[in-house]
Amino acid sequence: MIKRGNLKRRVLALDIPHEKVGNINIWEHCDQPREKVETKDRKREYLKWRSMRNLIAYIHSGYNGRECARMFGIDPVTFIHSIHSTCDCIEVKDKSSDVYLTYLQLTDEFSN
Numbered sequence: 001m002i003k004r005g006n007l008k009r010r011v012l013a014l015d016i017p018h019e020k021v022g023n024i025n026i027w028e029h030c031d032q033p034r035e036k037v038e039t040k041d042r043k044r045e046y047l048k049w050r051s052m053r054n055l056i057a058y059i060h061s062g063y064n065g066r067e068c069a070r071m072f073g074i075d076p077v078t079f080i081h082s083i084h085s086t087c088d089c090i091e092v093k094d095k096s097s098d099v100y101l102t103y104l105q106l107t108d109e110f111s112n
Contacts, residue, residue, distance in 0.1 A: 007080060008063045010087045011055070016107065021059045026052055029105060038072075048098040051086045052106060058083050 012018070027034055030049045037049045057068045058079075069079035089099040 007065070007083055007087075010091075011059060011063065011083065014087065014090055016059070018059055021056055024056060024106065026056055026106070044098055048102045051082050051099050052102050054079055054082045055086050056106075 026049070030037060032045055032049055036043075037046045037053065039046070041047075054068065054072075057071070058065060061068050065080045065083065066076045069076040072079070086099055086103075089097040090103050094100045
């Protein structure tokens with residue numbers, strides 16, 4: 001099991017140029033309808049994009065989970081759990097994870 005640790009520290013340790021995150025529009029890359037991603041539907045294809053949306057919003061907000069959760073109309077614990085789960089997939093480089101593959105797709109955009 002992965003040690004969860006401090007969320008902000010975990011996100012800062014990810015291989016993402018944090019200063020470029022504000023320039024990315026996740027919806028340009030999303031292959032699912034935004035209306036479906038923004039719902040509470042638990043289908044994997046929506047969940048992976050919702051997780052990336054949450055991670056990007058968390059970084060862009062200056063690492064304020066409660067503010068982001070309020071903005072999306074979800075419970076702060078759910079939002080923070082989403083970020084932790086996303087970090088878990090990215091840190092172990094789980095190539096079978098849809099979330100990790102979506103992250104790789106977006107990191108190509110970050111590096112441009």
